[in-house]
Amino acid sequence: MALPTATVRTTCPYCGVGCGVSAxxxxxxxxxxxxxxxxxxxxxxxxxxxxxxxxxxxxxxxxLHPQVRENGQLRRASWDEALDRVAGGLxxxxxxxxxxxxxLYVSGQLLTEDYxxxxxxxxxxxxxxxxxxxxxLCMASSVAGHKRAxxxxxxxxxxxxFELADMVVLVGSNAAWCHxxxxxxxxxxxEARPALQVVVIDPRRTATCELADLHLPxxxxxxxxxxxxxxxxxxxxxxxxxxxxxxxTAGLEAALAAADxxxxxxxxxARACRVDVQALLAxxxxxxxxxxxxxxxxxxxxxxxxxxxxxxxxxNCHLLTGRIGRAGxxxxxxxxxxxxxxxxxxxxxxxMLAAHLELGNAxxxxxLRDFWxxxxxxxxxxxxxxxxxxxxxxxxxxxxxIMATNPLVSLPDAEQVRRALDRCELVIASDIVGAxxxxxxxxxxxxxxxxxxxxxxxxxxxxxxxxxxxxxxxxGEARADWRIVCEVARRMGFTGFDYASxxxxxxxxxxxxxxxxxxxxxxLFDVSSxxxxxxxxYDDLEPLQWPVTDAAPAGTRRLFGDGRFxxxxxxxxxxxxxxxxxxxxxxxxxPLALNTGRVRDQWHxxxxxxxxxxxxxxxxxxxxxxxxxxxxxCGVREGELARVTSAWGEMVGRVVHSGGIARGDAFVPIxxxxxxxxxxxVGALVNPVVDPVSGEPEFKHTPVRVSPFVxxxxxxxxxxxxxxxxAAAYWTRVQGEGFVRYELGGRGRVDGQWAxxxxxxxxxxxxxxxxxxGAGAYRAAWLADGRLQACVLVGRRGALPPRDWLxxxxxxxAVTPAQRAILLAGRAPRxxxxxxxxxxxxxxxxxxxxxxxxxxxxxxxxxxxxxxxxAGSNCGSCLPEIGSLLAAVAGE
Numbered sequence: 001m002a003l004p005t006a007t008v009r010t011t012c013p014y015c016g017v018g019c020g021v022s023a024x025x026x027x028x029x030x031x032x033x034x035x036x037x038x039x040x041x042x043x044x045x046x047x048x049x050x051x052x053x054x055x056x057x058x059x060x061x062x063x064l065h066p067q068v069r070e071n072g073q074l075r076r077a078s079w080d081e082a083l084d085r086v087a088g089g090l091x092x093x094x095x096x097x098x099x100x101x102x103x104l105y106v107s108g109q110l111l112t113e114d115y116x117x118x119x120x121x122x123x124x125x126x127x128x129x130x131x132x133x134x135x136x137l138c139m140a141s142s143v144a145g146h147k148r149a150x151x152x153x154x155x156x157x158x159x160x161x162f163e164l165a166d167m168v169v170l171v172g173s174n175a176a177w178c179h180x181x182x183x184x185x186x187x188x189x190x191e192a193r194p195a196l197q198v199v200v201i202d203p204r205r206t207a208t209c210e211l212a213d214l215h216l217p218x219x220x221x222x223x224x225x226x227x228x229x230x231x232x233x234x235x236x237x238x239x240x241x242x243x244x245x246x247x248x249t250a251g252l253e254a255a256l257a258a259a260d261x262x263x264x265x266x267x268x269x270a271r272a273c274r275v276d277v278q279a280l281l282a283x284x285x286x287x288x289x290x291x292x293x294x295x296x297x298x299x300x301x302x303x304x305x306x307x308x309x310x311x312x313x314x315x316n317c318h319l320l321t322g323r324i325g326r327a328g329x330x331x332x333x334x335x336x337x338x339x340x341x342x343x344x345x346x347x348x349x350x351x352m353l354a355a356h357l358e359l360g361n362a363x364x365x366x367x368l369r370d371f372w373x374x375x376x377x378x379x380x381x382x383x384x385x386x387x388x389x390x391x392x393x394x395x396x397x398x399x400x401x402i403m404a405t406n407p408l409v410s411l412p413d414a415e416q417v418r419r420a421l422d423r424c425e426l427v428i429a430s431d432i433v434g435a436x437x438x439x440x441x442x443x444x445x446x447x448x449x450x451x452x453x454x455x456x457x458x459x460x461x462x463x464x465x466x467x468x469x470x471x472x473x474x475x476g477e478a479r480a481d482w483r484i485v486c487e488v489a490r491r492m493g494f495t496g497f498d499y500a501s502x503x504x505x506x507x508x509x510x511x512x513x514x515x516x517x518x519x520x521x522x523x524l525f526d527v528s529s530x531x532x533x534x535x536x537x538y539d540d541l542e543p544l545q546w547p548v549t550d551a552a553p554a555g556t557r558r559l560f561g562d563g564r565f566x567x568x569x570x571x572x573x574x575x576x577x578x579x580x581x582x583x584x585x586x587x588x589x590x591p592l593a594l595n596t597g598r599v600r601d602q603w604h605x606x607x608x609x610x611x612x613x614x615x616x617x618x619x620x621x622x623x624x625x626x627x628x629x630x631x632x633x634c635g636v637r638e639g640e641l642a643r644v645t646s647a648w649g650e651m652v653g654r655v656v657h658s659g660g661i662a663r664g665d666a667f668v669p670i671x672x673x674x675x676x677x678x679x680x681x682v683g684a685l686v687n688p689v690v691d692p693v694s695g696e697p698e699f700k701h702t703p704v705r706v707s708p709f710v711x712x713x714x715x716x717x718x719x720x721x722x723x724x725x726x727a728a729a730y731w732t733r734v735q736g737e738g739f740v741r742y743e744l745g746g747r748g749r750v751d752g753q754w755a756x757x758x759x760x761x762x763x764x765x766x767x768x769x770x771x772x773x774g775a776g777a778y779r780a781a782w783l784a785d786g787r788l789q790a791c792v793l794v795g796r797r798g799a800l801p802p803r804d805w806l807x808x809x810x811x812x813x814a815v816t817p818a819q820r821a822i823l824l825a826g827r828a829p830r831x832x833x834x835x836x837x838x839x840x841x842x843x844x845x846x847x848x849x850x851x852x853x854x855x856x857x858x859x860x861x862x863x864x865x866x867x868x869x870x871a872g873s874n875c876g877s878c879l880p881e882i883g884s885l886l887a888a889v890a891g892e
Contacts, residue, residue, distance in 0.1 A: 007023065007024045008025065008469050009021070009023075009036050009039075010452075010471065011467065012050045012053070012338065013338050013451040013468070013608070014047075014338060014603050015179050015335075015336060015338065016179070016334060016336055016338065016460055017041055017042065017159075017180075018041045018338060018459070018460025018464055018466055019035060019039065019041050019050055019181050020035065020039020020041060020042055020543065021033060021035065021046070021053070022034045022036045022037075023054075023452065023471045025472075030057060031054050031057065033046070033052075033053045034051075039466070039543055040464070040543060041159060045184060047180035047181055048600070048614075048841045048842055048875045052609070052612040052615050055611060055612040055613070055614070055615075056609065056611040056612055057452055058611060060611070061434060061435065062432060062433065062434065062447075062450075063431055063432060063434040063445055063447040063478070064447055064475055064476025064477060064478060065077075066078065066079055066445065066446055066447060067082070068081065068444050068445075069443045069444070074442075079479075082445075082446060083487050083488055084491060085443075086446070086488050087488045087492045088491075089399060089426045090126070090399055090401075090426070090488070091493075093398050093399045097398060099126045099127040099130075099376065100128050100130060100397075101396070101399065102130065102397065102398065102399040102400070103128075103131065103132075103382070103383065103388055103391075103397045103400045103401070104118055104122050104131040104132075104400070105132055105133070105134070105388060105389075105400060106133045106343070106402075106403045107134045107403055107405035108133060108138075108335075108336070108337025109337065110339060110343070110403060111339060111454060111455075111456030111457060111458060111482075112339060112343075112346060112457045112458065112509065113482045113505040113506055113509070114403075114456065114480070114481035115133075116505055117482045117485045117497065117499070117505060118403065118482075119346050119348060119353075120372060121485055121488070121494070121497070123354075123368075123374075123377070123378040124368065124369065124372040124376070124496075125372075125492075125496070126376065127378055128382060129350050129351070129378040129381055129382030130350065130383050130388065130397065131348070131350060132348075132383065132384055132385045133348040133405075134407070134410060135337060135340040135343050136349060136350075137303070137410060138302060138303065138337065139302055139335050139696075140302070140307075140384075140694040140696040141301070141304070141308045141310070141311050141691055141693075141696045142301075142302055142311055142335075143344060143352075143694065144308040145315060145575075145694075148573060148575050148693075149316075149319070149565075149575060150567075150572055150573075152356055152524050153356065153525075154524055154559055154560070154566065155332060155341075155461060155462065155463055156324055156325050156331070156558060156559045157329075157330040157332050158463075158464075158557045159182060160327070160557070161294050161327060161329065161330060162296070162332075163186075163189040164292065165196065165292045165293060165329065166196060166290050166292040167196070167198075167290040167294070168186055168196065168293075168294050168296065169201065169287070169296070170201070170296050170297075171202075171296070171297040171301055171314065172201065172223065172297055172300015172302075172700075173200075173202070173208065173296060173297060173299075173334055174204075174208050174298075174597065175296070175298070175334065176206065176208040176210070176600075176877070177207055177208070177598060177599065178336070179298070180875065180877040181875075183208065183211075187879065197214070198212045199212060199213065199214045199215075199216070199283055200214070201218055202217065203217055203219065203220045203595060203665055204595065204658075204661060204662075204665075205217065205658075205659065206660060207881055207884070210880035210883040211880065214279060214282060214283060214286075216275050216279060218274065218275055219272070219273055220593050221581060221593075221700070221701050222272055222273040222579070223310040223314075224306060224310055224313045224580075225263055225579045226269060226273050227313035227577075228263035228269075228313055228579060229259070229280070229284070230287060231255065231256065231259045231263075231316050231320060232256070232264045233284040234317060234320050235320065237288055239287075239289075239321055240320050241320070241321050241322030241323075243322075244321075245319070247563060248322075248563040248564070248565070248571055248572060249571055249573070249574060250569075250571045250573055251573050251575065251576070252320070254576045255574035255575060255576045258576035258577060259577070262578075263579065266284065272579075287317070292327075292329050293323055293329055294328065294329060295314050295318065295330075295331050296334050297310075297332070298333075298334040298335075299336060299699070300597075300700060302333075303696060303699035304582070304696070304700055304701065305582055305698045305701075306579075306580055306582075307696050308694045308696075309577040309579075310577075312577050314331050316574050316577070318331050319574060320574075325558055325559060325560030325563070326558065326561055330560075333461065334461050335460075335461045339459060341459040341461060342459040342465075347359075350383055350384050351381040351695075353365070354368060354512060355509075355512045355513045355515070355517075355523065359378065360381070365379065367515060367516045368515075371511075373495075383397070384690070384695030385407075385411060385695065386412065386697055389416065389417050389420045392420035392421070392423070392424050395423065398426065399426035400421075401430070402427070402429045402438060403429075403430040403481060404431060404432075404448065405438075406437060406604070406673065408421065408437040408681075408683075409605045409674070409681050409683055410683055411683055412648070412683060412686035412698070413683075413684070413686065413687075414681055414684040414686075415648070415649050416648075418441070421438070421441035422441060426443055426444075427442045428443065428444045428446065429442040429446065430481055435675060436605070436607060437605075437673050446479075446484055447478040448478055448481050449479065449481070451468070452471055453473070453474055454468065454470060454480050455468065455469055455470040456480075456482070456506070457506060462545060463545045463546050464544065465546060466543040469539075485497075486499060501535065503533065503534070503535050503538035506530070507530070507531050507533060507538075509527075510529075510530040510533075511528065513526045513527045513531075514526055514531070514549075520568060520570075524547060524559060526548070526549050527548045527549075528548075528550070529552075529553050582698060583689045585703065587703065589703075590647065590704050590705050591664070591703075592630060592664060592665065592666045592703070592704050592706060593665050593666070593701050593703065594644065594646065594666050594701070594702040595665060595666065595700050595701070596669070596682050596700065597667065597669065597670065598669060598670060598671070599618065599619040601615040601617075601619065601877075602615065602671040603671070604671065606673070606676055610676060610735060611735055612735065613735050613737040614838075614842075614844065615841060616735055616736070618837070618839070618841055619669070619837075620732070620734045620837075621653070621677075621732045622651070622653040622680035622732060623654045623668070624642055624654070624656070624667070624706060625656050625660070625661050625667040625668070626656075626657065626706065627657070627663045629663050630664065630706070631657065631706075634705070635707065636655050636706060636708050638656060638657050639655065640797060641654055641709040641711060641730055641745055642655050642707065642709055643707050644666065644668060645704060645705050645706075646702050646704045647703070648684065648688065648702075649681075649685045650679070650684065651668070651680050651682055652679045652680060652709050653680055668682045668685075669682070676733050677732040677733070678731045679730070685704060686702050687703075709729075709730065710747075711746055712746065712747045712748065713745070713747075713750055713776060713795065713796060714745050715744040715750075715795070716743050716744065716792075716800060717741070717744060717790065717791070717793075718741055718742075718791050718810065719739060719740050719789070719790035719791075720738070720789055720810065721740070721760070721790075723742065723760070725742065725744065727746065727757070727758065728746045730743075730744065731743065731745075736807050737807060737810070737811070738807075738810040739810045750778045751771065751778070752771075755780045755792050756782075758792065759789075759790045759792065761782045761789075765784065765789075767780065767783075768783070768823075769824070770825075775795075775796075776796040777794065777796075778792075778793075778795075779793045779823070780824075781815070781824065783815060786813070787810075787814060787815065788809045788815050800826075801827055802835075806823065835847075835848055836848030836851075839882065839885070840869075840870070840871035840882075842870075842873075842874040842875055842878075843869070843870045845870065851885055851888075853865065854886060854889045855889055862879050862882045865886070
């Protein structure tokens with residue numbers, strides 16, 4: 001008899017594309033995850049991270065019960081005790097030191113309803129704007145740029161515009177890895193219309209460049225020069241839309257005057273940007289000649305000390321040509337988190353209010369105070385993320401409540417955050433994970449619901465509101481974030497937080513969007529027609545783009561098509577953007593410019609994606625990507641370990657040469673934390689300088705030096721249980737199928753006694769080992785009841801065998817004597833090609849396998865590779881890498 005199943009439509013918890021997900025629940029089995037074919041963001045497609053969501057739902061490592069710190073140790077507590085400690089602690093600090101002495105640091109992982117009540121508590125009841133979000137680290141410059149240009153934080157277009165455009169410009173965006181399903185839409189549009197031009201502007205040659213007709217590898221930090229030059233070129237070559245500019249904009253003269261100073265001559269721009277002048281002119285000419293242009297930008301633009309000016313320099317070019325608000329054209333901010341946009345709607349940033357009301361506008365503050373019946377309304381901007389944690393360290397902020405984020409890993413100058421948390425009187429953390437770098441410093445830990453368990457809404461990069469629906473029961477004592485906030489608010493004596501369900505919060509949020517929102521200064525953010533959905537209407541809510549009003553009950557695809565913007569006079573503003581270099585430039589002590597970013601198959605600090613074995617195979621270790629010439633100058637070699645040092649901190653990673661890095665640059669991924677590597681928190685290195693307008697940090701340009709990290713031996717360990725690796729100078733951890741994989745580097749003697757201590761084996765345990773001191777080789781296996789419990793293989797550089805074949809032994813009920821011998825010999829049980837590093841995570845296809853098939857079968861296209869090996873035929877995230885392998889093999 002078949003067990004009953006049910007399917008729930010929800011939304012992916014990863015990037016800002018906001019893909020629809022279908023979760024099919026099967027009793028006794030993990031849910032089957034697939035793309036929602038009815039969701040307009042992805043039409044049923046998922047990237048490999050989304051496809052692997054079912055593998056991340058286990059409760060290992062989950063925070064399941066409240067905990068409080070007592071005598072330096074965390075212990076389990078009841079909800080009443082934990083909530084009383086939070087509410088009482090906050091109230092006491094406010095009473096003694098005032099509302100500015102407390103702060104909330106929240107996250108784009110929260111649902112809109114969670115975000116809303118947190119802002120209501122902080123800004124309307126405690127009376128301080130000291131609530132900021134980790135979205136400050138990824139899209140604050142876009143918010144500031146939109147407000148300066150449009151009068152309101154508006155993304156004017158929709159995803160369909162990428163398919164309707166005749167030119168797509170991707171600036172500082174490795175969309176192939178960071179927004180994969182949207183990138184696949186561009187790829188399919190390009191296949192259908194080869195005339196569609198794709199331009200990539202990025203210091204690195206990334207996977208996204210495999211689709212590009214033109215790649216401009218600009219020098220890090222020079223985007224303003226590039227787009228100021230484009231503005232000058234468009235103005236001087238008759239590409240301006242004079243009627244649009246005259247009727248709908250203001251400020252062109254000042255913007256052109258600022259651009260003219262350094263950027264009027266394309267040759268000068270090319271030198272500043274370190275690009276070929278002919279390639280630059282090809283971009284300028286193509287942009288000028290193409291009416292339908294979408295310019296999409298992401299963290300390479302935002303995460304900069306001049307990020308807001310970069311945003312406005314892009315928008316200026318679209319305003320000059322009138323390419324905005326119509327099909328197939330416009331500037332487009334690609335957000336990094338699933339609900340960064342929803343957070344912006346409810347005022348999650350420290351300098352904003354809910355419903356796009358302005359904190360600096362007295363009438364807006366009064367409107368929100370009246371709507372909330374707020375007893376103490378914030379009257380000035382709060383502390384932005386970097387300044388907030390400085391204030392914590394200085395003792396000005398004495399209590400901080402951190403929700404769904406890990407600032408000890410993600411913030412710049414992360415050691416400063418550690419000092420701040422150590423000195424803070426009261427650190428509260430709401431999270432789904434128990435042991436994170438940040439949570440280890442908490443005085444109170446509150447277990448929150450995770451994806452699949454919580455219920456609410458999110459808004460993606462194209463302003464599309466989607467339901468994130470629960471399909472799993474709440475584990476342990478975990479509660480929704482909004483419910484936790486409301487419980488604390490009530491215990492602090494505040495009314496206005498008596499919500500029975502998430503839909504009541506959403507309806508209040510929708511009502512607020514039309515509150516005193518009329519006349520010539522009406523805000524474009526308006527979802528008022530959703531204010532009376534009721535519980536059933538909320539449950540049934542289909543994805544739709546705001547504004548959602550009585551005049552547009554089905555939502556609004558594009559804004560500004562009528563030429564009217566959100567400034568009182570209806571005119572968009574050109575913004576003068578004089579180019580300026582990053583504050584800290586490479587020098588003799590720190591000669592390289594460090595760029596940071598994501599890898600394809602991981603997310604943030606890996607608390608979710610790190611649970612999936614197949615996601616671990618693509619990039620299993622932290623690395624530093626260098627140009628071979630720079631590696632030579634630094635005295636490091638590919639495959640060896642290196643220390644990367646800045647004025648703020650250091651980390652260790654393995655040297656790689658991707659072929660995509662220019663001389664003078666370096667790249668390190670952001671994902672590794674103190675829980676997954678010995679010393680790989682890149683945030684510890686990052687320059688804490690911020691954009692003066694947006695407060696967004698300079699993640700893309702930190703001066704560093706690279707030096708050898710010398711170890712005497714390398715090793716890898718596969719173990720059924722987690723290990724303590726204090727004896728290793730270097731270690732990293734990833735999840736395997738039924739085991740944990742560690743990569744090690746160390747110094748000193750390696751022998752059986754060392755190995756037993758490392759693995760936790762006793763003298764009487766079933767232990768097999770082999771050692772060749774002359775070759776520097778040691779291999780050992782620990783078995784329990786015939787099954788492989790752990791194995792360790794040690795060698796000198798380059799002497800370690802492939803890892804993948806060993807993992808299969810953990811699935812065996814018993815290890816045979818022949819397999820023991822093969823394990824100790826350190827070689828695979830059969831001859832053949834080592835599959836190499838994973839390229840296609842969906843089907844587990846490695847680089848060497850793909851290259852061998854290309855050579856042996858004469859494959860010439862990615863489609864032929866997919867037909868032969870299945871690689872690339874599912875989510876498509878690996879297609880750019882398959883394309884690069886085809887080109888590499890062809891060039892042999």
